[in-house]
Amino acid sequence: MSQTHNILLTGTSGYLGGTLLTHLHDQPKSTLPYNTLYALVRTESQALSVREYGATPLTIDLNNPTSITTSIVEHEISIIFFLIDAFLPHTQKTMISALETVRRKTGRNVHFLHTTGAKAFSSHVGIAQELSDTDELYEIQRSTNAPREYSWFSQIARTNADIIDAAEEHGVLSYIFAPCIVYGEGTGYGNKISIQDVAVVKAARAAGRVYKVDAGKPVWPVSHIHDTTTLYAQILRSILCGVEIPHGRDGFYLASSGCVAWDDIYSAFAGVLYKRGVIDDAVVEMADGEALGRMGAGLDLRNGGVAVQLGGSCHFAAVNGSRIGWRPEYPPEHILEAADQEVDLILGTLDG
Ligand SMILES: NC(=O)c1ccc[n+]([C@@H]2O[C@H](COP(=O)([O-])OP(=O)(O)OC[C@H]3O[C@@H](n4cnc5c(N)ncnc54)[C@H](OP(=O)(O)O)[C@@H]3O)[C@@H](O)[C@H]2O)c1
Numbered sequence: 001m002s003q004t005h006n007i008l009l010t011g012t013s014g015y016l017g018g019t020l021l022t023h024l025h026d027q028p029k030s031t032l033p034y035n036t037l038y039a040l041v042r043t044e045s046q047a048l049s050v051r052e053y054g055a056t057p058l059t060i061d062l063n064n065p066t067s068i069t070t071s072i073v074e075h076e077i078s079i080i081f082f083l084i085d086a087f088l089p090h091t092q093k094t095m096i097s098a099l100e101t102v103r104r105k106t107g108r109n110v111h112f113l114h115t116t117g118a119k120a121f122s123s124h125v126g127i128a129q130e131l132s133d134t135d136e137l138y139e140i141q142r143s144t145n146a147p148r149e150y151s152w153f154s155q156i157a158r159t160n161a162d163i164i165d166a167a168e169e170h171g172v173l174s175y176i177f178a179p180c181i182v183y184g185e186g187t188g189y190g191n192k193i194s195i196q197d198v199a200v201v202k203a204a205r206a207a208g209r210v211y212k213v214d215a216g217k218p219v220w221p222v223s224h225i226h227d228t229t230t231l232y233a234q235i236l237r238s239i240l241c242g243v244e245i246p247h248g249r250d251g252f253y254l255a256s257s258g259c260v261a262w263d264d265i266y267s268a269f270a271g272v273l274y275k276r277g278v279i280d281d282a283v284v285e286m287a288d289g290e291a292l293g294r295m296g297a298g299l300d301l302r303n304g305g306v307a308v309q310l311g312g313s314c315h316f317a318a319v320n321g322s323r324i325g326w327r328p329e330y331p332p333e334h335i336l337e338a339a340d341q342e343v344d345l346i347l348g349t350l351d352g
């Protein structure tokens with residue numbers, strides 16, 4: 001068992017990273033034998049917060065490759081969990097190159113976990129078939145193409161392949177972690193709400209009702225924030241305990257207990273939004289051009305068009321996690337049963 005790893009956790013003021021930091025803090029130290037846990041911060045108040053969770057704040061200017069390399073090498077960081085940008089690979093590649101220097105300097109194995117999203121395995125990048133995270137995904141990520149209307153979105157898949165390539169080149173063990181529709185209250189010191197189900201609420205408020213954006217009944221994997229967090233933690237625990245787990249081209253990890261139809265999420269959320277007086281009608285309808293325009297006005301379209309943010313199909317199943325001892329606690333239908341609390345959490349946060 002290695003006691004010598006220094007870890008860098010990024011995104012700790014965010015929903016996923018904040019909840020992971022809290023979770024790690026709550027675990028018996030003997031189950032997570034690391035030396036120092038650094039948390040990337042950008043403000044003094046974030047620095048104070050991470051200290052409360054037992055982490056050492058580290059400020060790195062991610063726009064400055066020299067700053068990234070110097071910090072990682074000086075602090076002999078040998079494990080990085082990246083939870084900041086699913087889309088572009090530049091920062092991650094610099095970090096991976098710095099990890100090689102740490103490996104040469106310390107003789108330790110070095111590890112890089114990149115957080116992508118289930119969208120990289122979905123119709124939004126031209127994938128229609130059913131997949132599991134143990135399939136040969138590297139080649140698919142390298143070659144799949146997004147629909148012509150938003151061809152730029154292929155980059156999310158390309159980034160995953162680029163990170164695996166960079167890690168292979170630099171002798172770094174890499175893991176591609178895919179959160180999906182994550183729900184449930186975050187327990188971190190910063191953002192406590194998620195992304196895609198929040199987009200459903202924001203779009204509904206702007207449009208006056210919940211609209212569906214796809215024909216048929218497409219499905220998407222879902223995961224409670226607790227289960228998503230425990231998969232991150234199980235990967236970290238395995239690394240710290242020196243257990244070799246699938247990595248590189250085999251190192252894709254979907255955090256999900258199963259899929260739910262978007263239509264069922266829309267209906268459950270529409271019912272609650274109607275009860276709360278936020279929308280005038282609980283019936284879900286197909287969006288026309290005008291409705292899409294109103295929905296878009298409620299969303300930040302830099303994150304992709306309306307259909308990318310709250311629709312699409314993704315037949316992606318989690319297998320790798322169970323192979324390393326991860327057991328999700330919440331079945332997929334739980335997101336529907338928890339719709340009341342989830343919508344209240346989202347409305348309270350957006351209005352607070
Ligand atoms: N939540 C989901 O359901 C979900 C699903 C699939 C994929 N993902 C992906 O997972 C990642 C984390 O998601 P999240 O929900 O935790 O997002 P979030 O709540 O918006 O948090 C983003 C985090 O990234 C940090 N960050 C952004 N730019 C930074 C920079 N230049 N330097 C340092 N820190 C920076 C933010 O710090 P500040 O607070 O200082 O801005 C914050 O801590 C994202 O890439 C997201 O696309 C999330």
